[in-house]
Amino acid sequence: MSWICLVLAGLTEVAGVVGLKKVSEKGSWFTYLLMIGGFLVSLTLLRVSLEAIPLSIAYAVWTGIGTTVAAVVGILFFHESKSPGRILCMLGIIACIIGLRWIA
Numbered sequence: 001m002s003w004i005c006l007v008l009a010g011l012t013e014v015a016g017v018v019g020l021k022k023v024s025e026k027g028s029w030f031t032y033l034l035m036i037g038g039f040l041v042s043l044t045l046l047r048v049s050l051e052a053i054p055l056s057i058a059y060a061v062w063t064g065i066g067t068t069v070a071a072v073v074g075i076l077f078f079h080e081s082k083s084p085g086r087i088l089c090m091l092g093i094i095a096c097i098i099g100l101r102w103i104a
Helices: 002-026 029-049 055-077 084-103
Strands: none
Touching: 002 029, 002 055, 029 055, 055 084
């Protein structure tokens, strides 16, 4: 259950980051709600996962998921670079997340 919470924490962090991007472009009550709600849910789920997963592993996985998914969202919705080097680095992050799961 802790790992499920941790993955969901990483995914909901992206909602907060997307909200932050939208607030920086033009803030509305919805974008502020998305930003605050995304980060609030993400940090709550991270706290729950820390009850069973060591801090160093949980934090690395949480930021890795958030970073990778945010990069994919940036490519798909914000016209960011999809260079082979960037894709390779994202695959490297995913490989490291999987490796940390095997170790824990």
